Amino acid sequence: MIIxxxxxxxxxxxxxxxxxxxxxxxxxxxxxxxxMIAEKHGFDEQYIxxxxxxxxxxxxxxxxxxxxxxAPNPVTKQSVEIAVEQQKIIENFAKQGDCIxxxxxxxxxxxxxxxxNIFAYADMxxxxxxxxxxxPQTENLTVAELKTxxxxxxxxxxxxxxxxxxxxxxxxxxxxxxxxxxxxxxKRLVPVLSxxxxxxxEMWKIT
Amino acid sequence: MIIxxxxxxxxxxxxxxxxxxxxxxxxxxxxxxxxMIAEKHGFDEQYIxxxxxxxxxxxxxxxxxxxxxxAPNPVTKQSVEIAVEQQKIIENFAKQGDCIxxxxxxxxxxxxxxxxNIFAYADMxxxxxxxxxxxPQTENLTVAELKTxxxxxxxxxxxxxxxxxxxxxxxxxxxxxxxxxxxxxxKRLVPVLSxxxxxxxEMWKIT
Numbered sequence: 001m002i003i004x005x006x007x008x009x010x011x012x013x014x015x016x017x018x019x020x021x022x023x024x025x026x027x028x029x030x031x032x033x034x035x036m037i038a039e040k041h042g043f044d045e046q047y048i049x050x051x052x053x054x055x056x057x058x059x060x061x062x063x064x065x066x067x068x069x070x071a072p073n074p075v076t077k078q079s080v081e082i083a084v085e086q087q088k089i090i091e092n093f094a095k096q097g098d099c100i101x102x103x104x105x106x107x108x109x110x111x112x113x114x115x116x117n118i119f120a121y122a123d124m125x126x127x128x129x130x131x132x133x134x135x136p137q138t139e140n141l142t143v144a145e146l147k148t149x150x151x152x153x154x155x156x157x158x159x160x161x162x163x164x165x166x167x168x169x170x171x172x173x174x175x176x177x178x179x180x181x182x183x184x185x186x187k188r189l190v191p192v193l194s195x196x197x198x199x200x201x202e203m204w205k206i207t
Numbered sequence: 208m209i210i211x212x213x214x215x216x217x218x219x220x221x222x223x224x225x226x227x228x229x230x231x232x233x234x235x236x237x238x239x240x241x242x243m244i245a246e247k248h249g250f251d252e253q254y255i256x257x258x259x260x261x262x263x264x265x266x267x268x269x270x271x272x273x274x275x276x277x278a279p280n281p282v283t284k285q286s287v288e289i290a291v292e293q294q295k296i297i298e299n300f301a302k303q304g305d306c307i308x309x310x311x312x313x314x315x316x317x318x319x320x321x322x323x324n325i326f327a328y329a330d331m332x333x334x335x336x337x338x339x340x341x342x343p344q345t346e347n348l349t350v351a352e353l354k355t356x357x358x359x360x361x362x363x364x365x366x367x368x369x370x371x372x373x374x375x376x377x378x379x380x381x382x383x384x385x386x387x388x389x390x391x392x393x394k395r396l397v398p399v400l401s402x403x404x405x406x407x408x409e410m411w412k413i414t
Contacts, residue, residue: 119379119385121379121380123380170379172326172328172377172379172385172387173328173330173387175385175387176387176389177384177385177386177387178326178379178382178384178385179384180379180380180382180383180384182383183410183411184407184410185410188406188410189403189406192399192402192403192406193403195399195402196396196399196400196403199395199396199399200391203390203391203392203395204390
């Protein structure tokens with residue numbers, strides 16, 4: 001059971017992943033973790049095959065929030081190398097067994113693992129509200145600045161996908177379920193969504 | 208509880224609507240019904256406010272299948288008039304209470320009724336398989352011909368939407384849930400989907 005989540009910034013895709021991970025009891029790896037491993041360790045077979053979500057969390061505790069971390073410019077030689085490392089790391093996590101992976105084109109990288117691919121999105125108003133509620137207190141952005149930031153983050157994701165895959169970011173044909181999270185409480189959504197996912201894997205095994 | 212379903216041809220959107228209607232026990236109106244009423248009766252207030260799904264079904268029994276019925280060319284004066292009648296008919300159904308409406312840009316027409324908008328889609332292979340399984344026996348189309356037909360039908364829908372609304376057909380921002388039906392048994396999907404829909408309406412009422 002490999003689940004990938006792609007998402008618009010501020011749509012709650014990461015929270016969705018974390019909560020699904022708790023509900024389905026399978027590990028959860030997000031963009032930041034994968035990026036950190038790639039930058040610090042590269043694809044060190046020894047390290048990757050022994051690292052687990054549990055010990056990653058020990059050095060890198062997960063906070064659910066909206067953080068405007070920008071990936072390194074994807075066209076420099078070094079960042080292409082990092083992207084390649086990241087792909088290997090993602091594939092290695094999938095080889096280790098059931099898991100949830102957020103971002104980094106995992107749906108494309110893991111195509112042969114028959115993943116369930118989710119796209120989470122929301123209307124701009126909902127994304128701004130979410131970011132305001134969850135931003136660190138040190139961040140004092142106006143609504144207009146937040147909107148610009150959100151659009152910039154999604155532009156980065158769109159560019160990243162275009163650079164490393166042949167498929168269009170956010171196009172529904174890449175996904176098995178596209179969820180508009182506007183006004184929804186993700187916590188309440190997760191049990192019914194877990195049911196949907198279990199059913200999906202059951203039907204895909206039959207056919 | 209107003210639910211609208213937009214769908215790619217052959218994705219099973221109409222079957223989904225019919226089964227959701229049975230499960231949620233609310234009436235279900237599809238494109239053909241709305242078109243038939245508009246053409247035969249126009250917007251006859253007297254007729255529309257008394258007609259129910261039950262008596263429509265008596266004269267127009269529902270068959271779940273893939274039929275390549277083409278809407279009249281949407282740019283003639285007569286067809287624009289019919290489209291306007293259809294919009295009034297759709298709004299009238301919504302006024303009568305909970306219902307499911309398939310196609311005809313009902314998500315846009317009923318915007319003020321706070322509908323739950325679904326988009327059903329599937330990969331081409333799945334759509335072709337579905338059409339072959341469900342086509343009337345009199346229809347002998349090759350796979351290539353079916354593919355062309357499916358693409359033509361979706362092109363018509365895209366054009367219809369572009370003509371009567373400002374929004375793009377199939378763009379996920381118009382919908383609350385986009386469901387890839389490839390390889391899925393719609394009958395089995397409906398209970399969990401009904402749960403999702405009930406939850407959605409509950410959360411939207413709170414916020």
